[in-house]
Amino acid sequence: MSKFYQAVGLVCLMAVVQVSCSTSKVAPATTKTATAKADSSDKAKPKTGMKAYKAVITKEAVSDSGVFMVHKVGEKYYYEIPDSLLMRDFLWVSRFASLPSGLGGGYVNAGSSVNEQMVVWQKFGDKIVLKTKSYNAVAADSLPINISVQANNYQPTIYAFDIAALSKDSSGYVIDVTKFFSSDIKTFSGLDAEMRKNYKVSRLDDSRSFIQSVKSFPLNIEVKQDFTYDAAEPPSNSETGAISLLMNQSMVLLPKVPMQPRINDYRVGYFNIRQLDYGSEALKADEKSYIRRWKLVPKDIAAYKRGELVEPVKPIVYYLDPATPDKLRPYIKAGVEQWQEAFETAGFKNAIIAKDPPSPEEDPDFSPEDVRYSVIRYVASTTRNAVGPSVSDPRSGEIIESDIIWYHNHLRSYRNRYLLETGAANPTARTLDTPMDDLGEMMKEVITHEVGHALGLPHNMKASSAYPTDSLRSGAFTQKYGIAATIMDYARYNYVAQPGDENIRFVRQLGPYDHYAINWGYRYLPEARTAEAEVPTLSKWIDEKTGNPMYQFGSGSGGYDPESQTENVGADLVQASTYGLKNLKLVAPKLYDWTAAKTNDYDDLEELYDELLGVWSRYIGHVVTNVGGVHENRLKPNQEGYIFTPVDAKTQATSVNWLLTNAFASPDWLHESKISRNIHHANYVDEIRSLQARHLNSLLSPDRLARLMENEVNDVRYNALDMVSQLQRGIWSEVYKGTEIDIYRRNLQKAYLDRMNYLLNEKPTASRFGTPVNISQSDIRSIVRGELVKLQQQLKSAQNRYKDDLSRYHVQDALVRIDTILNPAKS
Incomplete structure (x- = not known):
């Protein structure tokens, strides 16, 4: 594409002066300024x-x-x-x-x-x-x-x-x-x-x-x-x-006269532009933030004010790329025009339209490079992605043009996730040849998501936690509300539904938050002559939704809010991940039959098995975020409650116990000989070690420990010492019981000692997003040293109880490692 872009998310992304533009290619005007x-x-x-x-x-x-x-x-x-x-x-x-x-x-x-x-x-x-x-x-x-x-x-x-x-x-x-x-x-x-x-x-x-x-x-x-x-x-x-x-x-x-902007409110998710206004009456320059949105003005303002649906003077139009395969065009158009539902909530009909590219006879000047045309670009690339960038006026936030980019191989990723995450409960997902209607529905929803970015909406990662987890097992609920409150979350599939649940919707869709956000950002307010005059009405709409999880916004930045995560569904993360793992344990032994047994080839099996490990890891990561987690609720001072509330002690302790059982126990169910022995020669055990160590290191990260230490002053009866002590006892449970230590656990225990050495002796690298903490002047090193001394004593008393050489050697090695960690000068 050769137009401007402002990237979403990625993500990461105003009232109404009409600007007329020529629709034919003519020489520029010569009026002098x-x-x-x-x-x-x-x-x-x-x-x-x-x-x-x-x-x-x-x-x-x-x-x-x-x-x-x-x-x-x-x-x-x-x-x-x-x-x-x-x-x-x-x-x-x-x-x-x-x-x-x-x-x-x-x-x-x-x-x-x-x-x-x-x-x-x-x-x-x-x-x-x-x-x-x-x-x-x-x-x-x-x-x-x-x-x-x-x-x-x-x-x-x-x-x-x-x-x-x-x-x-x-x-x-x-x-x-x-x-x-x-x-x-x-x-x-x-x-x-x-x-x-x-x-x-x-x-x-x-x-x-x-x-x-x-x-x-x-x-x-x-x-x-x-x-x-x-x-x-x-x-x-x-x-x-x-x-x-x-x-x-x-x-x-850019337009000679900028559009009237709409003032941003951080409680509703919009991409925005920022300005410092030195004309403020405050004792400092005011930072002003305006949302990014298209300019929509009703053709008939009187009818609009009466509550009738009215077409905009200039609708948002997307043209399909001429390279788009014919069989995919209906789904792409449906993905664009699905937003018409939300714009009707804002009082507009036919506000957004998808069209086939014009023929040379219909429009000889048509070019995707012309900023007057927004295009859904179909790119012949092996990239598995889609993006929804846009061009906006930095003076007002008006979106001028946007191109959605769809990469050819992207549907393969959705096919794979569909099979892995819904295959246990969804018979149509148990194949490499996913029905076209199912693939088309996935493509439609991806296009809707990317168009949402191009309308000014960033990711709303909080929306996937809006629904009670068990509601996702209800056909009536999921068909009405979908699987998350917005299409703008990374909640792609319903992995909670179990075999036997009926009439389930498995794929995401537009949700109640989308209607709310579009109404808030795009409803025309004819009586408001300035951006400031709109604020009382806009704030009232937000206040009316306070406390309703369907209408909350959370960016997911910072990684501390368990309700604002990617790829999760359901309010109870432990329950949702438990359901997800139950389904994954049914899918794993069938993977060979659904792939290699049908194709007489191992390529798809290898690809899907690697992705299965990723899905398992993702379910674990969702629960990890509960530990040291802090709920963020975007509030203004006139609203009751706190913006930041630590996760309660019971949920944190329960989450660590769940992790000890589902993340750090030996995952024998993942080892299918006819899979692992046909796709690689020797790296299975180390791959499991790598995944487990990643989550262990995340639990024992300085920023998480910093938040756990903060619990002491926030009256939460679960602190950093409680977590490390609970984790250490679970990771080294064989030492306390005197039972044999298998290869997965030996690797995990060594990873634990490496992490403790990192916390005690190394200078941790600064994180761009982590909670700041001075390790040497905090309790972190005191806790690490104290728990290692306790472990050292337990290992000394247990080493002679082991009859098998590997377990005994491992314990003896652990003792040497702990001594080196506690006394680095000796080494």
Whole structure:
């Protein structure tokens, strides 16, 4: 795609001045703005360095009309900038169009935004300069402080261009942009400083770099740059000593008059923009936050005010990519238009529409690169993903355009999860050849999720905990409410339902929160002339839903709220994971029969078995979050209750006991000989060790222990010592009982000692998201030392009771390790 993107989630993502835009590709208007006026008689005489128009834009020029006229003359590219667009606000987004594998550690992909900024073109002497323009700091033009805001937020000049010629009618300026787009300009580059350092990038190789294309549309210009950098240590293809990138530079003309914004409220989930308002009456600059949303205005405001459903002046329209397979088109359209239900709650009908791409006869100017068109892109890629980015006006939050990207292989991931998580209770999932209706329903819901991002909605991870866990075993409940309160959670499948449960919905769907959020963000408030005037109404709507879990929002950031997690369903995490594991234990022994026995091939079996281990690990992780967990409820001071409430002591202790039984006990049920002995030669035991150690380390992480220590002052009768003592006794239960220690448990116990050594003797690395704690000045090391001494004493008394050599050797080794941990100087 060659349009701007702002990525969701990923995620990670306003009232109403109508802006009319041309719907055909025409040359830009030439009306002069006050700031760009010039003496036409002076223009008629080319100044020093300028040439006549026809000497620059020769008969050989290939021209493309649009927001600027773009000319290609030989190998040179020229912009013809009209006076009327000097000092107008443009949004410039730099993104990857294509990139090498592994770039950025694998966390970026084609379509990822590198930088987004607002820019203006202005005339300065005999030059045209491109400057950044920020709306992070603002003040009304009428206020004296506006002078200071401008003086103290002077924006840098990105590039200065010589004026090559005046336009034919002297109403604009011609500049040569060839060098600009051929240069390694840091603000537009795909390689940031860290990448350049890591990959040892020395320079842009001009001989292998070129401008691939420049296209002009009525509201945007799209430039593709094929750049190759010399790099001593590239992320892939190391023998080439180079990194090649295809960058896309998008420049979009913003509306002359910004839309009236809607003030963000953190209790409802919306992507947002932020500004510092120095015109505030407060004793500091006010931080203002506006939600990102499309501009929807009712055609008939009187009917809208009467409560009738009314079509918007300009609906949100998505076109399907011409490359989309015919059999998938109905599901993609249904995924887009499923949001019509939610927009009807906000008073609009036909607010969002999906269309097939127009034929050349219907619209000869149609291009997915044209910012006037939003497109569901179907990408031939092995990537298993879909994304829903959008372009928004940084002045108001208005979403201007969006492209949903669907990668070809994504349905395979959903097929696999469908089989593993619902196969025990859902007969149609027990096959590699999932029925097309089932696959289509999954695709529809993924598209709905991604369109939700493009409507301004971020992930709401709290919604998957809104429903009582046993309600997910009810056909009547799941058919009405789905499996989570919103489509914007990562709650993909109902893994709670058990064999024998009837009429169950297994796949996610639009939920009550989606109707609530769209109404809150998009309902037109005709009586409110300012963003501030809307706030009482918007706040009232939120207050009315206080305490109802169906309408709560939680981002899931921080990792401390057990109600805000990815991939979980149900309010009771222990109960939900218990049901999930029961189902997984029924699926595991059938996996061979559903795959290799049917295909006479082991590839699918290996892929699904690896994913089965991941599902098991995910169910465990959900329960881990209860330990040291803190519930977060987004409240304002006029609402009762606390924002942060620790998980109660009983739930935390119960969760540790559950983990000892289901995560840290030897998982014999996972070892199916006809699976493991046909897909790998020797790594099964170590893979189990790795998964168990990951969750053990998570339980014994400094940030979790910090939250457990906080329980002492929050009147929660379960603290860090309680957890470590309970965990240690369970991990080393064979030592207390004198029973044989099998290979899984020996590995786990060694992992426990490694983690205790980390906490006692090493300097833990700082976490971006963890709860901060000073380990050396907290109780953590006191607890670790005290519990290790207790364990040491127990091991000494138990070592001679073991008859089998491996268990005895293991205990003796553990004693040596503990002595080294407690006395590192001796080693």
